[in-house]
Amino acid sequence: MLIYSLTVAISALHICHCVDLTYYVKEGKNPGTYIGDIASDTHLLDSVRPYIDRDMIRFTHLQQDLTGISQLFRVAKKTGKLYTAQTLDAESLCAHGVECLRMLDIAVRKGTSFITLLEIKVVIQDINDHQPKFPNKQINIKFSELDVIGTKRKIPNAKDRDVGTVNSQISYQLKKKINEPFSLSMSQNVAGTSDLGITLEERLDREMKDSYQIQVIAKDGGSPPKQDILDVFISVVDVNDNIPVFSQKVYNVSIGNDHNKNSPIIILSAKDSDAGKNGQILYHFSSETSDVSTSMFELNEDTGEVYLRKTLTLGQTLMYKLYIKATDQGNPSLSSLAKVSVNVISQQNNPPIIDVNFVFELIQNMVSISEDIEVGSFIAYVKVTDHDAGNNGEVSCDLHHNKFQLQNLSTKKYKVVVKNLLDRETEDHHELTINCQDRGSPPLHSESKFSIKVKDINDVQPQFFKETYTFRIYENQRSNFPVGFINATDPDQGSGGQLTYSLLTDNKHFLPFQIRDDGFISTIMSLDHEFKHIYKFQVLVKDKGTPSLNNTVNVVVEIRDQNDNTPYFTFPSVNPFIMNILYYPHYTKKITVLKASDSDSRENAFLKYEITSGNDKQLFTVNHYTGSLSFTRVVTQQDAGSYDLEFVVKDSGSPVRSATTAMTLSLTVSNKTSEMSNTVHVKTEDKIHLNLAVVIVLVAVSVSVITTAFISICIIRCNERQNARQKEEANSFHRCVSEQRHLMCPSYHGDSWTDAPVTIATDADKAKDAHLRAATIESHSADDSAEGLKNLPASLNPWRSIEKLRQMQEVVVLPSNEKSGKKTIMTPDYFSWRSPKSSHPDNSHNFNVGDTGHREEIPGM
Structure with missing residues (x-):
C-alpha cells in the first residue's frame, strides 16, 4: 500500500511539474563528461523523501541493444547523474541540417518496484570541426573570344560535413586581381545548396591575355570560420581575328649571277598573334607574280625561304619582282602580301665570309663569361675570307659596342676583347654583330652575330x-x-x-x-x-x-600612447579632505590648488578640473586647467558655514577617464580687514615644493624691506615708552617659545620678521599642558577671529607684540583634540586642514593620516 501511494505521488509530480528534461552536450567531449543531474533537476528525491529513504532509489537507463551498438550515455544508479559513455560525433550520429538528439528512457525504481519512467532528451550540439571541401583543388574552364558579356561557366560547390545549421552554412568569395573580367554568380537550388558559376563581365582578347587564374573561397559559418580554396584556371579560346604581318612590306635583295641554288636568297617571316591553326602561316606566290619570276624562283611554303630554280646566265633580266602572300589556317583564313625585289649583279663579286672562333664554349651561338673578367681579356678570334680580285677583295670590319671591341691583328684577322668592365646587374646579355664590307661596286658586306651571357658573382651588397x-x-x-x-x-x-x-x-x-x-x-x-x-x-x-x-x-x-591610465589626485591625498578657512575681506581669494597626475602622455594626460557638486551658491570656482580653487566673489557673513564639494579631474583621451575626490570646507568669515596676508608652508619630511619656496622667498624679501622702512620711521617717531613696551612684549613672545618648545613662533630679530617651520608637539608629557593652552585659546577666540586672539594672555598671544606692525605673520597652533582627532593651523587667511583618523599609512608622506604629527603641504600657497 505504501509503494502504491508513492507511485501515485510521483506520477502526479511527473504530470504537474514536467519532469521530462532536455540536456545539451557538445560533440567531441571525452567519455565520462558530465551532462546533468536528473534527480536534482526533476526534484524527484525531494518528492519521495516523505515516503521512503532516498538512498533506496535507483536510476536505470533503459536501452534497446538490438543493433549491437555500444551505448552513448550512462546514468549513475544512486545519484541519477547523467554522463557520456563515449566520444560523441554529431556527423556520424545525425543527418545533415536537422537537430541532432537522442531520447533516453530512465526508469526510477525502489529495489525492483517501479516508481516512474522519465523521458530525457539529449541534444548533441555540433561544433565546427569540419571545413568546407571542394571536390577538387583546381578546375579548368574555357571562355572564347566570341563569348558575350554575361556568359557563365558552372563550377562545383563545396560541402561541409558539419550537421549544425550554422557550422555547415557556406558562403563564397571570389579572389582575383584588379581588372580581371570575371565575377562569381550564386543561386540556391531546391536542395538548399548553392549553384556556382563564373560569369564574364567584359569581352576577352586572347592576344592581350590568353589565361587567367582566380580563386573561389568557401567559408563556413562557424566561429572561428573554416575555409577551403578552389583554384580556377581560365583559358581563352582563340578566334581567328588577326592577319599575318610581315616584318616589312617591301624587301630588296641583291644576288650574283653565280648564286648557289641551295642557298636561299631571302627568308620571309610573317607573324600572326592568333593561336593554333589560326596562327599557322603558309607562304605562296600571289597571282600578281609573273610567270617568268615563278619559273626562276621557288618558295618554301612552310619556311618562307626563296631559292633559285636554275642558274642565272648573262643576258637574263637583272630585276625580278616577287609578290608573296602569307595565309593563316583559320576558318575563314586571313592573309597579307609582301613584295620582294631581286637585283641580279651581273659581274663577279662575292661578299666577305666571316669566321669567328671563341675562347669560351659556344652553345647555341651564345658564349658565357663571368662578370669579373678583366678589361682586355681575349674573347674570340675573327678571320675574314674574300677571294674576289681588286677592290672586290679588300675588306674592312668593325664592331660597335660599349663593352667589347674588335682589334686588328693583321690583314683580314681580328680579335674580340673586353673594352670595359662588365656588370651583370646592369646588363646580363650582350648582342654582338661584326660587320665586314668589301670595296667593290656596289660594295658587298657580311655580318656575324653572336650573343654573350654574363655570369653572376656575389659582388653587390644588399x-x-x-x-x-x-x-x-x-x-x-x-x-x-x-x-x-x-x-x-x-x-x-x-x-x-x-x-x-x-x-x-x-x-x-x-x-x-x-x-x-x-x-x-x-x-x-x-x-x-x-x-x-x-x-x-x-x-x-x-x-x-x-x-x-x-x-x-x-x-x-x-x-x-593609448588612454589606458586613469588620472588620480595628488592633492588632496585623502578622500574626503577637510579644510578650515578663515576669510578676511579684500585679502582672501585663493583657497588652494588641486593637483592630479596621469601616467599617459599628450592629450591622454591633459587634465581638466571641475566642481561637480556642493557649489549651489556658486561661491567657489576652480580653474579648469591649473586646478586653482578660489572664491568667485566677495564673501559675506551669510556665506559662512560648511561646504561639501566634489571635484572631478578628466583627461582628454578617448575614451575620457576621470577621478573624483571630495573636500569639506568649513568657512569662517572675519568681520575685520587684515592689513596683510601671509601664508604658512608646512613641510612634510623636510621636502618643500619649489613654487612654494619661491613664493616664501619673495614674500620674505618684501616683508623685510617694508618692515625695515616701517621700523626706521617708528624709531624716529616713537618715544621711549613705546620702545619699552615693545621690548616687554618681545620678552613675552620669547617666553611663548620657551614654554611651547616644539611650537616655533615667528622670530623677531632686529627690524625684520622671518618665517620659521611650524611643528606640533606630540610628546606624551606635553599633552596635559597642550590641552590647557587649547582651552584657553578656544575660550578667548570662540569666533575664530583675530579679535578673539587679541584677548589672550600675553604668554600665549604673540599678536600683541606685533599688532602695530603693518607687515606681520601669525601662527596659532591648536593642540589635537582627543575626541575629534583633528589639528588646526591658523594664518591670516586661516587656511587649515583636518583629516579623519586613520591607521592607513601614507607612504608618500611617511605618516599615518589623522595622527598627531600629521603635516600636509597645500599646493600653490
Whole structure:
C-alpha cells in the first residue's frame, strides 16, 4: 500500500511539474563528461523523501541493444547523474541540417518496484570541426573570344560535413586581381545548396591575355570560420581575328649571277598573334607574280625561304619582282602580301665570309663569361675570307659596342676583347654583330652575330630603400602584432641574391621584436608606452653568397600612447579632505590648488578640473586647467558655514577617464580687514615644493624691506615708552617659545620678521599642558577671529607684540583634540586642514593620516 501511494505521488509530480528534461552536450567531449543531474533537476528525491529513504532509489537507463551498438550515455544508479559513455560525433550520429538528439528512457525504481519512467532528451550540439571541401583543388574552364558579356561557366560547390545549421552554412568569395573580367554568380537550388558559376563581365582578347587564374573561397559559418580554396584556371579560346604581318612590306635583295641554288636568297617571316591553326602561316606566290619570276624562283611554303630554280646566265633580266602572300589556317583564313625585289649583279663579286672562333664554349651561338673578367681579356678570334680580285677583295670590319671591341691583328684577322668592365646587374646579355664590307661596286658586306651571357658573382651588397625605417604602433597590442616590413634588394643571382634578416641587439637591453627572413617585423609581447615609448635598433641583412655580403639599417619603432591610465589626485591625498578657512575681506581669494597626475602622455594626460557638486551658491570656482580653487566673489557673513564639494579631474583621451575626490570646507568669515596676508608652508619630511619656496622667498624679501622702512620711521617717531613696551612684549613672545618648545613662533630679530617651520608637539608629557593652552585659546577666540586672539594672555598671544606692525605673520597652533582627532593651523587667511583618523599609512608622506604629527603641504600657497 505504501509503494502504491508513492507511485501515485510521483506520477502526479511527473504530470504537474514536467519532469521530462532536455540536456545539451557538445560533440567531441571525452567519455565520462558530465551532462546533468536528473534527480536534482526533476526534484524527484525531494518528492519521495516523505515516503521512503532516498538512498533506496535507483536510476536505470533503459536501452534497446538490438543493433549491437555500444551505448552513448550512462546514468549513475544512486545519484541519477547523467554522463557520456563515449566520444560523441554529431556527423556520424545525425543527418545533415536537422537537430541532432537522442531520447533516453530512465526508469526510477525502489529495489525492483517501479516508481516512474522519465523521458530525457539529449541534444548533441555540433561544433565546427569540419571545413568546407571542394571536390577538387583546381578546375579548368574555357571562355572564347566570341563569348558575350554575361556568359557563365558552372563550377562545383563545396560541402561541409558539419550537421549544425550554422557550422555547415557556406558562403563564397571570389579572389582575383584588379581588372580581371570575371565575377562569381550564386543561386540556391531546391536542395538548399548553392549553384556556382563564373560569369564574364567584359569581352576577352586572347592576344592581350590568353589565361587567367582566380580563386573561389568557401567559408563556413562557424566561429572561428573554416575555409577551403578552389583554384580556377581560365583559358581563352582563340578566334581567328588577326592577319599575318610581315616584318616589312617591301624587301630588296641583291644576288650574283653565280648564286648557289641551295642557298636561299631571302627568308620571309610573317607573324600572326592568333593561336593554333589560326596562327599557322603558309607562304605562296600571289597571282600578281609573273610567270617568268615563278619559273626562276621557288618558295618554301612552310619556311618562307626563296631559292633559285636554275642558274642565272648573262643576258637574263637583272630585276625580278616577287609578290608573296602569307595565309593563316583559320576558318575563314586571313592573309597579307609582301613584295620582294631581286637585283641580279651581273659581274663577279662575292661578299666577305666571316669566321669567328671563341675562347669560351659556344652553345647555341651564345658564349658565357663571368662578370669579373678583366678589361682586355681575349674573347674570340675573327678571320675574314674574300677571294674576289681588286677592290672586290679588300675588306674592312668593325664592331660597335660599349663593352667589347674588335682589334686588328693583321690583314683580314681580328680579335674580340673586353673594352670595359662588365656588370651583370646592369646588363646580363650582350648582342654582338661584326660587320665586314668589301670595296667593290656596289660594295658587298657580311655580318656575324653572336650573343654573350654574363655570369653572376656575389659582388653587390644588399641595399635598403631607406636610411632609417620608422614605424608607429599603439601600445597594448597583442603579441605577434605586425610592425612593418624591412625591404632590401640584392640584384645578384642564386644564393648571392637570397637574403635573410636579423635584429642586432646587445645583452644589456631587451628588444621585444622579432623579424622573419622576409623582413617582416612583429612584436613578441604587448608593449607599454608608459614603460618605453620609443625603440631604436638595427636590422642586419645578409645574402647567402660566398663570401656573404651584408648591410645594416636603422629602425625606429614609436609606441603610441593609448588612454589606458586613469588620472588620480595628488592633492588632496585623502578622500574626503577637510579644510578650515578663515576669510578676511579684500585679502582672501585663493583657497588652494588641486593637483592630479596621469601616467599617459599628450592629450591622454591633459587634465581638466571641475566642481561637480556642493557649489549651489556658486561661491567657489576652480580653474579648469591649473586646478586653482578660489572664491568667485566677495564673501559675506551669510556665506559662512560648511561646504561639501566634489571635484572631478578628466583627461582628454578617448575614451575620457576621470577621478573624483571630495573636500569639506568649513568657512569662517572675519568681520575685520587684515592689513596683510601671509601664508604658512608646512613641510612634510623636510621636502618643500619649489613654487612654494619661491613664493616664501619673495614674500620674505618684501616683508623685510617694508618692515625695515616701517621700523626706521617708528624709531624716529616713537618715544621711549613705546620702545619699552615693545621690548616687554618681545620678552613675552620669547617666553611663548620657551614654554611651547616644539611650537616655533615667528622670530623677531632686529627690524625684520622671518618665517620659521611650524611643528606640533606630540610628546606624551606635553599633552596635559597642550590641552590647557587649547582651552584657553578656544575660550578667548570662540569666533575664530583675530579679535578673539587679541584677548589672550600675553604668554600665549604673540599678536600683541606685533599688532602695530603693518607687515606681520601669525601662527596659532591648536593642540589635537582627543575626541575629534583633528589639528588646526591658523594664518591670516586661516587656511587649515583636518583629516579623519586613520591607521592607513601614507607612504608618500611617511605618516599615518589623522595622527598627531600629521603635516600636509597645500599646493600653490
